[in-house]
Amino acid sequence: MSTGKSDRGNETRELLLVTAERLFAEYGVEAVSNRQVSEAAGQSNNFAVGYHFGTKDDLVVAIVRCHSESVERRRTDMLAEITSSPDLRDWVSCIVRPLTEHLASLGSPTWYARFIAQVTTHPAYRERVVNEAVSTRSMQQTLEGILRLAPRLPEEVRQERSYMGRLMIVHMCAERERALHEGTAPPRSTWESTAAGLVDALVGVWLAPVTARR
Amino acid sequence: MSTGKSDRGNETRELLLVTAERLFAEYGVEAVSNRQVSEAAGQSNNFAVGYHFGTKDDLVVAIVRCHSESVERRRTDMLAEITSSPDLRDWVSCIVRPLTEHLASLGSPTWYARFIAQVTTHPAYRERVVNEAVSTRSMQQTLEGILRLAPRLPEEVRQERSYMGRLMIVHMCAERERALHEGTAPPRSTWESTAAGLVDALVGVWLAPVTARR
Known part of the structure; x- marks a missing residue:
């Protein structure tokens, strides 16, 4: 009973x-x-x-936790595979692919990418969501790998590019999810190739020379 | 009377x-x-x-028009100055700086960057706002300049990178505006250096090699 x-x-x-x-x-x-x-x-x-x-705050965090365990596990597995790879692409992949593969695994429709785009655009929710989903151990390890291989960057530029990368991943995934849901042609035909496009662009961001500071 | x-x-x-x-x-x-x-x-x-x-739709468009005239004028002036520059940075600057300079000219506080971040994240408003603010003649000319100087890219990658660039500009500006408004330390000390960071990263995105298609 x-x-x-x-x-x-x-x-x-x-x-x-x-x-x-x-x-x-x-x-x-x-x-x-x-x-x-x-x-x-x-x-x-x-x-x-x-x-x-x-509270609503707690509800938002509970939704994130439903997904972050699977995303985290995928990232931990990928990190174990690339160990100390000297290829920046491998590390950038560890930022992008755990999320796109998780989304692919959910079938259609999914809502999580648009949910994340909404909450990370909202000042009141962003901090907790970022702490739950992004400031994890595996994400820190991945970021360390990227910074080891990217050209030496001033601290504020590191933070800036890390934030830009998050924006690109979150909103490109949300965009694709929306297109799939609405039945319009998504810009890329699979999550796999969405990930490839993101990895290409993010590698470009991390390798870009810095011409001016502060 | x-x-x-x-x-x-x-x-x-x-x-x-x-x-x-x-x-x-x-x-x-x-x-x-x-x-x-x-x-x-x-x-x-x-x-x-x-x-x-x-309607609310009309109100949203009216707000965009309040600003887009000044942004457009700045871009047209910049384009006249760079004429047929062979430097990709010049063209990417014409995407970024008309907005950051407009925001700088408004003094503090501004709301426009956060407004644009909100409406371009919203499926119902995005299309009209993008048409008003982004699909202008000067913006088209700028994009043509970029595509002339960037490596040859498949059409879906062009669209993807153009969209990524917009995301980066809109959300980085909104982020800075919010930090200024809340009195927390913004990641960059001036709109000028915010623009410099964006131009660096966007040049990286446009130059990034394409490793996989569709």
Whole structure:
């Protein structure tokens, strides 16, 4: 009996997560209330989000965690494979491919890329999401690998390029996800070639000479 | 008398534009209603936006037009100066600097960069905004200059890199504007050096070799 109750609890939790991800992806985190998430998930209790997750902030982080474990695992595996590769492309791939491969593994439609684009554009949510999804151990290791192989860059340029890379990955994936969902022709035919385009461009960003400082 | 009335009309219009830009920049276009814009602008008539602009779509485009004339003029002047320069940096500068110089000319605080980041992330507004602000004659000329000097790229890669460049410019400018507004240390100390960092990175993106197609 107590197991049955907990199963139902998990099902409700799962349903709320999937519903919130979709609504946030389509309308933005600000535009959707916890109450609307509960209603759209068919919960008679309008406080279901509060009961299962706490604040909207906590809900956003819970959605990120649903995905970040798989992304992290893929990155850790890739890092183990490239060990101490002297090729910058290998390290840049470890930034890009864990996310694109995760998205490919979810089938269609996905909402996560658009969700991430929304929350990382929003000042109130960005910091926690970035901490959850980007400032992980495997991501730090990857970034160290890139910095070892990129030309020597001033600290503010490192930060700038790292941020630019994140922007490119997040928004290009969101763009492709949206095109797939709307049935319009996506710019690239597969997640694999989306990743290839991103890796090419990001290698270009990291190798670009610095002509002026501060 | 009729002049006075029209002056007041222009003042109201101006006030609504400034208020809408600020609210859209801070909360997103979706989260703010025309009624809230009218109220925040101190209009007793809640339909002031409708009366002066029409739909929210029209209001968004009107805000873009407030700025795009100055941005366009700067770009046209820059293009006249570089004429047929063989240096890719000059052409990439014509993408970046007209916006950063316009933002610098507005003093502080500005809202336009965050406004543009919000509307270009939003599927419903993006197309019209991109058409207004990006698909202009001077921008087309600039892009042609870049493509003349960049290595030969497949059409989908051209589009992809052009889109990546837009993302980088819009979000880096929005980021800096937000930091200035919140009084936190912006990554670069001036709009001028923000532009320099963007030009460096964008030249890297355009020169990056293509390793895989579609």
